[in-house]
Amino acid sequence: MAGENLTIVVEFILLGFSDQPELQGLLFGIFLVIYLSILIGNGLIIVLTKVDPALQTPMYFFLGNFSFTEICYTSVTLPRMLINIWTKNRNISFVACAIQLGFLLILGTPECLLLGIMAYDRYLAICKPLHYPLIMTHKLCVQLLAGSWSIGIPVQIAQTYQIFSLPFYGSNKLNHVFCDPRPLLRVACKDTFVNELSIYAGALLFLMIPFLLILWSYIKITSIILKLPSTTGRYKAFSTCSSHVMVVGLFFGSMIVTYLQPKLSDSAKNEKIFSLFYTILTPMFNPLIYTLRNKDVITALKKLLCKCGGTKNS
Template structure:
């Protein structure tokens, strides 16, 4: 296995190919890891595909809330497909080399889809805010045109920032080592390999994190503070329970995503360790997407009812 691919240019060593170390430090568990990740990938694909299909087939789920849920499920499929197939390939073939361009492409897609998830979660919280706090205006505010517009903003709003961030990172010189101690091309482990001062790049990471993570998260908190205040004013316990059940699953997903991702990207580079980076990244890139459909379906009575109607129909 080739561990370095470095060319001499102007008396500086510049990496032209990276090596994703991934889980190479666990040689006796390669078969187990491949089987585990393969099963998890299949579960994610099946769960999210099922939500997309059942939402499209059942007229009772043709509502703005489930329109955004379909977008979220498709996003989760794309999100995990940026990293998991590459992990499976590396474990199966033991070929951990990844070209400079492929690494940059993987990072760009991953960051763009992560930004999409952040914005989409904020949009979904706005949908719940309008539905619970302004139910009479809900059909007018969340009309099909507005829902489509919000979905497009979610998918493409973060793209220019993440494309710029990726170009900025991969315009750096990478010298002496090309070994990325991670299972995909993420910002913290790639920046560790850069030569010279990377403080400008780290500052850009914080700025983008504020724009595409902190601001959406604050909007979510604002929406839910008003939602909770409205729910507490409802006259009956049954009404409060019903209202809370429609948004509690979304709140759990928000905590899972923002909690683990913020620790990874807002911590200074010097405090990162390879083990903590991998564990946190596994959580928000694979584990959370696997549980998100379960959270949305098992805690949602309308989705459960739609599943029963579909099963009875077949």
């Protein structure tokens, strides 16, 4: 082998959208606005679910925690992307890349699981309304939340360690906007079949199981709603689930396409684009979807704005 190919990689270069230098200023502005809107929108949902008495229910307990997870998840990637575009320095150290990937995987797990738990919560509320207060107690909510955060940590740490234990020599250019498993495996100097299998297994475990739970919940919910005699009752029941269904479609659709698609010649480009859906667009649209389509949240927001306005006037 040539000597340059034996150079041990100590840092990676995140190519991102560097092939379009004329768009760097525009991309920086767009990503900055998106990040600020994610922080403000999801932060507002967290505040509303904490301070408004009408939102002290399991559904909004999980929504508030989901918004918190969205902020954390986005903060792992977007600030670094903004710095890379602003400074035009796309280098990231080996250790920093490992840390970014580790947190990305660890935070992605509770996002998937919380969406599944929220679907199960809606199933209990609509299909078993009399038993709902007895089943979905605050203690159970806390246990489900703790489980969603902790269950994936050992698996994702092991997967991160497995990837960064591979030998990296020569090429250190990642055709991506952040450190992600598949771009890293493409530049590893070893057969990565076992690692790719591990990624598929992790995706099936933490993506497909919650997704199937969501699918099962909404099949049950739909069958119950269709049996309701009142059109108004059916509309109200569907409206309480529509926001969650939209978020699920955005998040799981892009994640499944990214991690379960086969190897294709243009898969790197597809991964880069679809990764923006679940890391940026879903966290940005989450507050909008839940605010614009949820009367309880709109009412709580109006009350909060009135309180803030009254405080300023006094």
